[in-house]
Amino acid sequence: MKKVIKTIALFSLPLFVACGGGSKEPVNEAPTTVNLVYPTQNLLCIDNSIKFDWSDATDANGDNISYKVEISKNRELTNIAKTQIVTTSQVTIALEKGEAYYWRVTAVDNKEKQGEPSSVFAFYTKAEGESNIAPFTAEIVKPTDESTVEGTTVTLEWKGADSNTGDTLTYDVYFGEDVIPTTLKAEGKSTTSVEVIVESGKTYYWKVNTIDNAGAKSIGQIWSFTVK
CATH class of the missing domain: 2.60.40.10 (Immunoglobulins)
Incomplete structure (x- = not known):
């Protein structure tokens, strides 16, 4: 009888160990940083309805990606004029004329993990009849x-x-x-x-x-x- 009990214990132990070990959830990595395409740095825009364009981000976990587009009236992006969330790497936005703007894009996955923001680019929307335009901030x-x-x-x-x-x-x-x-x-x-x-x-x-x-x-x- 003792031999039978020992045999059962030996075969039961590996099953217990196998059941006790669980696989860890993969670490959620942030999407990559995008590159701004248009408007280019320091561009003078004749039209104030602008088609913003940037490179696609990738995600190591295969998560769906959206993009947060921020457009500000100052370089430090504390005076936000427009913020828009889109799922493609292009969006058309109408802005005021005769204004200097600064923009950047941040990729965000569907678990709300944000990548590093892009560089900040400056551009200007020319007003009708405007001849001289103030320079961008340093x-x-x-x-x-x-x-x-x-x-x-x-x-x-x-x-x-x-x-x-x-x-x-x-x-x-x-x-x-x-x-x-x-x-x-x-x-x-x-x-x-x-x-x-x-x-x-x-x-x-x-x-x-x-x-x-x-x-x-x-x-x-x-x-x-x-x-x-």
Whole structure:
């Protein structure tokens, strides 16, 4: 009788182990980042009804993908003019005339997992009879916003652009320890960088206003960095 019981126990154990082991759910990965196709960077759009176009995203889990299109009136995308969710990589949206816009697209899977947002592109919708258009707001290069840096000097660098490609741009750079910088570090600067002296342990704020040769000005966003 004892032999029979042992045999049953031996054959029962593997079955118990097999039943106890379960397969894990696959990790839900975010969709890939898309590339913006149209409107291209710094484009002057004659028509204010615009067909936005971008590359298709892919999803490692094979999930269905939708796209969140954000169109803003400022480069940091805090003043959103339009947000639209679509399932294809194109959509036509009507906007106001005579406005500078900034747009990006984020892919989202059907489990609401978002990919990394695309780059931000600027464009302008020309108004009827408009001859001169204000430049786009400056785009930060370095140091990146809210970053930490080392050293006693820092090179502030940015990009400028204008949909009037023939315009000449100059820059007024404000820099200091005030959250809203009012100290003019450089005025009418034709290049896109300036070197500043800094101290360890301090946080600095800066912005760049962009002016075209007709006097039209775009007020820049305020950026900051901390010195280690």
